[in-house]
Amino acid sequence: MIIRKNTFGMGDRFAHQGHAQLKAVTSARELGLDIHPVWNKSNREHLLVGTKPDDLRAEADAATAAAGWTDAYYVDADHIGIKTVDWFLAGSDFYTLDVADFTGKPAAAEDIDAFAADMARYHGDLTIPGIAAAVRIDDATIRAAAGKFLFAMQEAGRIYRYVAEKKGADHFITEVSVDETDAPQGPVELLLILAMIAREGIPAQTIAPKFTGRFNKGVDYVGDIAAFEREFDEDLCVIAYAIREFGLPASLKLSVHSGSDKFSLYPIINRLIKKHGAGLHVKTAGTTWLEEVIGLAESGGDGLALAKDIYAGAYPLATDLIAPYAPVVDIDIPSLPSPDEVAGWSAEKFAATLRHDQSHPDYNVQFRQFIHVSFKIAAKMGDRYTDALKRFEPVISRNVTHNLLERHIKPIFG
Numbered sequence: 117m118i119i120r121k122n123t124f125g126m127g128d129r130f131a132h133q134g135h136a137q138l139k140a141v142t143s144a145r146e147l148g149l150d151i152h153p154v155w156n157k158s159n160r161e162h163l164l165v166g167t168k169p170d171d172l173r174a175e176a177d178a179a180t181a182a183a184g185w186t187d188a189y190y191v192d193a194d195h196i197g198i199k200t201v202d203w204f205l206a207g208s209d210f211y212t213l214d215v216a217d218f219t220g221k222p223a224a225a226e227d228i229d230a231f232a233a234d235m236a237r238y239h240g241d242l243t244i245p246g247i248a249a250a251v252r253i254d255d256a257t258i259r260a261a262a263g264k265f266l267f268a269m270q271e272a273g274r275i276y277r278y279v280a281e282k283k284g285a286d287h288f289i290t291e292v293s294v295d296e297t298d299a300p301q302g303p304v305e306l307l308l309i310l311a312m313i314a315r316e317g318i319p320a321q322t323i324a325p326k327f328t329g330r331f332n333k334g335v336d337y338v339g340d341i342a343a344f345e346r347e348f349d350e351d352l353c354v355i356a357y358a359i360r361e362f363g364l365p366a367s368l369k370l371s372v373h374s375g376s377d378k379f380s381l382y383p384i385i386n387r388l389i390k391k392h393g394a395g396l397h398v399k400t401a402g403t404t405w406l407e408e409v410i411g412l413a414e415s416g417g418d419g420l421a422l423a424k425d426i427y428a429g430a431y432p433l434a435t436d437l438i439a440p441y442a443p444v445v446d447i448d449i450p451s452l453p454s455p456d457e458v459a460g461w462s463a464e465k466f467a468a469t470l471r472h473d474q475s476h477p478d479y480n481v482q483f484r485q486f487i488h489v490s491f492k493i494a495a496k497m498g499d500r501y502t503d504a505l506k507r508f509e510p511v512i513s514r515n516v517t518h519n520l521l522e523r524h525i526k527p528i529f530g
């Protein structure tokens with residue numbers, strides 16, 4: 117199974133926006149953009165919301181059938197490991213092997229020796245086409261990377277072989293993710309990680325490194341944009357080189373996690389994938405949940421009241437709600453508006469405070485990140501929340517589609 121060149125991942129916490137999400141993709145295709153949808157959901161998210169992997173498959177199949185979609189689409193078991201993969205085996209055809217927890221753990225000394233011996237042919241100044249300065253590689257560089265990543269890539273191999281045994285190797289796409297690690301991986305580390313992946317026999321078609329800078333949930337990039345541009349450019353060169361050098365699938369491409377709302381990076385990503393003729397996978401998720409809340413607020417009346425209740429319910433639990441996301445949000449709790457203040461907001465004020473329009477005077481990056489992590493409150497509301505999604509569907513779906521199409525797909529792939 118070979119992944120299409122341009123793929124766009126869309127998470128959907130409450131499984132009601134499949135149609136609105138697909139509409140963003142079909143509208144883009146009408147404009148000539150050849151992109152394919154991927155519905156992604158992690159084990160963590162299923163547990164927090166109370167959904168199961170088969171629900172996501174059902175949603176993707178229903179949305180595509182209703183739209184008459186006949187081209188490729190995928191269902192991504194996002195961030196899974198050997199302990200969590202089983203309930204994803206039936207419904208998924210894309211597996212994101214998350215081995216971040218295994219980085220830094222020591223591989224067997226003989227395995228490190230074997231890897232170092234195998235890579236000795238790259239010692240010296242390595243020229244990677246497209247990267248201006250030669251890359252210096254020696255035994256120490258190789259052993260340092262092996263010390264950090266070899267055990268993790270062996271674990272990825274174990275998960276891959278388990279899924280392949282259960283599903284058949286031709287029936288799914290494999291992604292390897294190390295984005296949820298402490299430190300970003302530079303191009304040399306990426307090269308050596310890809311060598312490890314190839315030696316494990318993993319036919320990875322997407323790779324999710326941790327990029328430099330902060331990829332906070334649902335908000336714009338925070339970091340050195342020029343450094344990101346250099347790194348992304350070099351990563352694309354490394355991938356093209358690794359495909360030829362290590363015999364990895366020709367379809368191998370970068371996967372950008374927490375990829376929603378990184379508006380300041382999209383022009384760079386757009387330019388660089390065109391320059392390299394490279395494919396790309398981008399994952400988004402919580403941005404769609406935020407559009408649900410915006411749509412509820414904008415609907416006024418009971419919809420606005422529900423949006424305010426979510427905030428009022430979340431506010432006293434801020435510390436606990438933020439904790440699981442601490443590495444990927446920057447929320448200053450004291451600067452959040454009080455629920456009393458929010459209770460007095462109009463529909464327009466609530467929507468404008470939350471919507472990711474950085475030029476709007478009401479936009480509040482703290483408020484937006486906090487609502488992002490507050491979906492557990494809506495999950496606890498059960499039918500009250502999902503009934504509201506149905507009742508206010510026209511306004512919500514308009515926001516969901518517009519956000520993915522205009523703010524994401526067009527700037528990234530257009």
Ligand SMILES: [Zn+2]
Nearest residue numbers: 293295373374
């Ligand atoms: Zn990720």
